[in-house]
Amino acid sequence: MTSTAQMEYDPFAADFYDDPFSVYRWMRDAAPVYYSERWGWWALSRFDDVRAAATDPDTFRSYEGIDIDDTAKDQSGPGFLPDVDNPRHDQLRKLVQPHFLPRRVAAQEGGIRDVVRSLVAAWPQYGAVDLAADLAWPLPNEVFFDVLGLPGAREEGRDQLTRWVHELKDRTPGDPRLTPVAKAATEGIQRYFVELLEERRRAPRADLVSHLVQADIDGIPFADEHLTPAAEILGLMMVLFLGGVESTAGLVATLFKLLAEHPDQRRLLLDDPSLVPAAVEETVRFATPLQLVGRTTSREVTLHGVTIPEGGRVVLVYGAANRDERQFAGPDRFDVTRGRFRHLGFGEGLHGCLGAPLARLEAKVAVEEVLPLLGEYDLAGPPVRYRSTPNMYVWSHLPVSRRDGAGS
Amino acid sequence: MSSPVPHTQLETVSHAGTVLTVVASEYEANVVVEAKDAVADGVVALVLREAHGRLLPAWEPGAHVDLVLEGAPTRQYSLCGDPADRSAYRLGVLREPQSRGGSMRVHDRLGVGDRVRVRGPRNHFPLAPAERYLFVAGGIGITPLLTMVAAAEVSGTPWSLVYGGRSRASMAFLPELKGYGDRVTVCPQDEVGLLDLDGLLADPAPGTAVYCCGPEPLLAAIEQRCAPWPSGSLHVERFSPRPQAENAPQRSFVVELASSGLSLTVPADRSILEVVEQAGVGVLSSCSEGTCGTCETAVLEGVPDHRDAVLDEVERAANDCLMICVSRSCTDRLVLEL
Numbered sequence: 054m055t056s057t058a059q060m061e062y063d064p065f066a067a068d069f070y071d072d073p074f075s076v077y078r079w080m081r082d083a084a085p086v087y088y089s090e091r092w093g094w095w096a097l098s099r100f101d102d103v104r105a106a107a108t109d110p111d112t113f114r115s116y117e118g119i120d121i122d123d124t125a126k127d128q129s130g131p132g133f134l135p136d137v138d139n140p141r142h143d144q145l146r147k148l149v150q151p152h153f154l155p156r157r158v159a160a161q162e163g164g165i166r167d168v169v170r171s172l173v174a175a176w177p178q179y180g181a182v183d184l185a186a187d188l189a190w191p192l193p194n195e196v197f198f199d200v201l202g203l204p205g206a207r208e209e210g211r212d213q214l215t216r217w218v219h220e221l222k223d224r225t226p227g228d229p230r231l232t233p234v235a236k237a238a239t240e241g242i243q244r245y246f247v248e249l250l251e252e253r254r255r256a257p258r259a260d261l262v263s264h265l266v267q268a269d270i271d272g273i274p275f276a277d278e279h280l281t282p283a284a285e286i287l288g289l290m291m292v293l294f295l296g297g298v299e300s301t302a303g304l305v306a307t308l309f310k311l312l313a314e315h316p317d318q319r320r321l322l323l324d325d326p327s328l329v330p331a332a333v334e335e336t337v338r339f340a341t342p343l344q345l346v347g348r349t350t351s352r353e354v355t356l357h358g359v360t361i362p363e364g365g366r367v368v369l370v371y372g373a374a375n376r377d378e379r380q381f382a383g384p385d386r387f388d389v390t391r392g393r394f395r396h397l398g399f400g401e402g403l404h405g406c407l408g409a410p411l412a413r414l415e416a417k418v419a420v421e422e423v424l425p426l427l428g429e430y431d432l433a434g435p436p437v438r439y440r441s442t443p444n445m446y447v448w449s450h451l452p453v454s455r456r457d458g459a460g461s
Numbered sequence: 462m463s464s465p466v467p468h469t470q471l472e473t474v475s476h477a478g479t480v481l482t483v484v485a486s487e488y489e490a491n492v493v494v495e496a497k498d499a500v501a502d503g504v505v506a507l508v509l510r511e512a513h514g515r516l517l518p519a520w521e522p523g524a525h526v527d528l529v530l531e532g533a534p535t536r537q538y539s540l541c542g543d544p545a546d547r548s549a550y551r552l553g554v555l556r557e558p559q560s561r562g563g564s565m566r567v568h569d570r571l572g573v574g575d576r577v578r579v580r581g582p583r584n585h586f587p588l589a590p591a592e593r594y595l596f597v598a599g600g601i602g603i604t605p606l607l608t609m610v611a612a613a614e615v616s617g618t619p620w621s622l623v624y625g626g627r628s629r630a631s632m633a634f635l636p637e638l639k640g641y642g643d644r645v646t647v648c649p650q651d652e653v654g655l656l657d658l659d660g661l662l663a664d665p666a667p668g669t670a671v672y673c674c675g676p677e678p679l680l681a682a683i684e685q686r687c688a689p690w691p692s693g694s695l696h697v698e699r700f701s702p703r704p705q706a707e708n709a710p711q712r713s714f715v716v717e718l719a720s721s722g723l724s725l726t727v728p729a730d731r732s733i734l735e736v737v738e739q740a741g742v743g744v745l746s747s748c749s750e751g752t753c754g755t756c757e758t759a760v761l762e763g764v765p766d767h768r769d770a771v772l773d774e775v776e777r778a779a780n781d782c783l784m785i786c787v788s789r790s791c792t793d794r795l796v797l798e799l
């Protein structure tokens with residue numbers, strides 16, 4: 054229902070993600086170019102508007118960052134792909150794109166399946182299991198460490214890195230600044246990456262890190278001789294690292310959460326596993342892990358009677374666009390039979406998600422492997438939201454209980 | 462029986478810094494250079510015979526083979542000998558100093574008695590029956606047309622050939638074409654200027670099939686001139702990679718979607734992706750510029766016109782898939798697994 058009462062869209066509010074969707078609906082209907090007095094930015098929420106902005110990178114630039122809380126860009130720096138505009142963006146993306154082509158990623162399916170199986174094998178035999186902590190997080194962590202060429206699960210440095218990954222995202226609710234914990238983790242990871250890159254330069258392996266440190270762009274070496282945290286290659290490493298884990302963990306946990314909440318849809322998947330890829334797409338639409346990205350206008354833009362000045366900060370709310378009734382029939386229905394369709398859960402265009410093929414594959418394999426084991430499971434307590442930037446709609450705990458007989 | 466059978470083999474290709482191992486299942490054989498003759502300034506004709514004297518696979522006018530040279534990029538060359546003679550292949554090779562080295566290798570280092578490998582033949586430029594043919598060749602583009610005019614002659618189909626080049630001395634195979642008399646118009650640029658395409662193609666002639674092979678500017682010009690012609694009149698062959706999608710000539714064609722049972726026309730100014738989506742068929746895509754690989758779609762019939770930056774040469778040549786956000790069709794009809 055359209056509410057005429059004024060609402061506030063404040064993704065920094067501690068309780069915002071308890072129910073973002075009614076706010077989104079109000080924005081789409083009553084304030085399609087929403088202005089936040091509190092934060093000084095505009096927000097787009099209708100599918101067509103968000104899509105038009107996402108696919109117009111000349112007008113909606115990225116140099117101020119996709120995170121709306123990190124204006125100083127403490128964690129990103131140069132080379133942080135989502136924040137880079139052209140022409141540099143395309144040069145950097147070309148370095149990594151070959152590693153993320155669907156046809157290339159498909160070759161990792163067997164390895165991903167093995168990871169899922171080994172995670173499941175470590176679960177307790179009976180009782181509850183935490184599908185976020187014991188599946189959704191370690192899966193992309195493992196896969197991504199492997200893709201990048203970071204230390205394996207039992208290698209030195211791994212535990213510290215894993216801890217940093219979480220600490221990077223440390224935030225105080227309601228506060229857009231990095232906490233001291235997040236700052237320290239950022240520095241720790243950067244230092245670690247510098248060492249790793251130096252090592253791979255000396256002794257290259259068949260991994261992405263070695264490829265990056267040896268790469269050149271039009272004849273100019275990509276990695277400086279003396280690497281510092283301010284080097285472009287560090288920014289690129291950082292985004293691969295940050296982008297590769299949290300959003301995929303979010304996708305996998307959300308999928309299992311939604312299946313617990315929609316037993317009829319789960320039944321469909323149990324009966325017909327060929328629906329799994331469609332269920333993955335629907336999850337990305339219905340509860341988009343990356344809910345929003347920030348842009349900055351390079352010229353004045355007038356939309357729906359509202360004028361955004363040049364240099365205005367604009368939030369593209371993917372999570373709202375993906376629920377737009379102007380685009381989707383029954384947008385608030387979680388429906389695993391929609392097949393393949395266009396949504397904005399991975400963005401689109403120039404900055405469309407590099408890792409989408411890998412995320413899709415990991416989520417598909419996780420469901421194919423785990424759902425038949427769990428069968429008709431129940432939530433064993435309220436899911437706990439992951440403490441992160443307001444961009445993200447992700448779970449840190451998702452306890453579920455297995456019904457009798459399941460898992461045998 | 463003597464013909465070597467197609468075999469499966471593994472090979473390593475590199476593309477944009479990525480090394481892939483691919484399974485190639487296609488005829489491939491060692492051949493020996495039997496003759497190498499200069500047939501014009503900067504053009505040599507190679508005659509290749511199977512290393513053990515076996516017959517080579519049969520081919521039709523318009524076919525090409527890959528010439529695989531150690532340490533140089535694999536290049537495609539049209540067969541320009543007599544299709545009835547299966548004991549040898551003849552290729553015409555232009556020296557292209559700016560190219561990536563394959564032709565330079567042939568010119569400077571390859572000698573009679575040397576062994577090379579050929580792969581194929583494949584034909585993306587077949588001569589379809591027509592009432593009349595108009596052949597247009599630019600420079601080394603004469604090679605596939607040479608066998609086409611011979612075939613047209615044998616079948617008794619009326620034909621004419623317009624052959625342009627920089628200068629008479631640079632134009633290969635002129636003596637062979639002499640015998641056809643005034644059906645062949647030779648147009649050296651230093652004598653008569655550029656080909657008069659407007660004069661040639663001004664009036665669409667239903668029933669006439671136009672076959673053109675030559676450098677990219679000629680192909681682009683001819684595609685533009687033939688736009689008002691009945692669809693399917695023009696057939697072109699290009700070996701050099703396409704210019705960037707936005708500059709490339711576009712023409713319309715039909716896509717048939719096998720699973721959805723739809724048949725859709727893709728107009729010159731729209732992509733397959735746009736047309737398919739508009740018809741309500743769900744597809745995944747992201748970059749819409751042929752770089753991310755998300756929209757890869759299987760091809761069941763027809764020959765795609767690859768314009769993406771995802772597939773390498775070997776993957777392209779397989780013609781079993783295409784990126785529907787930018788790639789188009791060489792054939793009038795493309796059947797997709799959608």
Ligand code: FES
Pocket residue numbers: 745746747748749750751752753754755756757769771784785786787
């Ligand atoms: S959508 Fe990226 S290659 Fe087609």
